[in-house]
Amino acid sequence: MNFLKKLFxxxxxxxxEDALQKQExxxxxxxxxxxxxIDKGGKFLYCTSAEEVIQNLIEILDENQWKNITCLDEKNxxxxxxxxxxDISFDINKSAPVFTSCEHIISDSGSVLFCSHxxxxxxxxxxxxxxxxxxxxxxxxxxMGQSLSGIKNNYMENIPTNISAIKxxxxxxxxxxxxSTPNSNSKNLYLLLFEDF
Numbered sequence: 001m002n003f004l005k006k007l008f009x010x011x012x013x014x015x016x017e018d019a020l021q022k023q024e025x026x027x028x029x030x031x032x033x034x035x036x037x038i039d040k041g042g043k044f045l046y047c048t049s050a051e052e053v054i055q056n057l058i059e060i061l062d063e064n065q066w067k068n069i070t071c072l073d074e075k076n077x078x079x080x081x082x083x084x085x086x087d088i089s090f091d092i093n094k095s096a097p098v099f100t101s102c103e104h105i106i107s108d109s110g111s112v113l114f115c116s117h118x119x120x121x122x123x124x125x126x127x128x129x130x131x132x133x134x135x136x137x138x139x140x141x142x143x144m145g146q147s148l149s150g151i152k153n154n155y156m157e158n159i160p161t162n163i164s165a166i167k168x169x170x171x172x173x174x175x176x177x178x179x180s181t182p183n184s185n186s187k188n189l190y191l192l193l194f195e196d197f
Contacts, residue, residue: 029107029140036110041170043190053080053134053192057099060132060190061086064097070128072100073118077134092122097130103163104139104147105191111167112189113147115160124164124185129171131189136196 027035037044045056057080061069068087071077077099081088089096104113112133119127141147144165152159168186 029142030137033105033107033110033140036108037105037169037191038110040110040168042110043169045190045192047192047194050079053194054083056192057081057132058084064130066097066130068093068096069099069132070096072098072120073134076101080134092120092127094126094128096128097132098128099132099134101134102139103151104141105135105193106141106144106147106165108143109165109167111144111165112191113144113163113165115151115164116162117160119162119164121162123162124166124187127187129188131166131187132192133189134192134194136194138196 034044045060047053047056060066061084066086068089069081069084070089070091070093071081072090072092074090081099098119100114100118102112102118103115105111106113112135114124141150148163151163164185166185166187166189169189171186171188
């Protein structure tokens with residue numbers, strides 16, 4: 001019996017580094033979203049004013065040398081596109097980057113949820129591979145369940161159709177859709193996150 005005690009008591013004690021790696025980290029919803037979003041290849045720009053949104057939008061367009069965009073949410077985003085010196089289309093054009101809003105940004109998966117209010121009747125794979133999404137911090141939710149409940153509460157009388165999410169932000173390396181690449185929802189996505197509370 002003493003032999004067994006000696007055998008099992010000689011286990012090496014975990015180092016401090018191992019203990020730190022095993023320690024659970026509880027991030028706030030916004031920190032968790034940013035971590036998951038960036039980890040999946042998303043590009044994140046935090047904005048505190050409308051001027052900052054416009055400036056970041058201009059820099060995204062310049063960086064990518066985009067000369068035109070498709071704005072799918074004219075009602076909510078015109079105030080940001082009016083001062084741009086590029087061609088802005090309100091009709092879907094697969095070759096032009098899409099500028100739109102979203103329903104929610106989802107913390108636990110780092111994904112962005114859309115419905116027919118933002119992407120019309122089109123499926124995500126029918127749109128451009130390049131997206132610029134405008135979202136507000138008040139649109140941040142914990143998980144997909146909370147997001148779907150939010151849609152149901154916001155649109156009680158007329159629940160929107162075409163609810164879908166972008167979960168991966170590197171189209172050239174889309175692990176989630178390796179079987180159905182032509183129907184991939186993976187997009188090169190810039191997120192302009194506006195602080196609204």
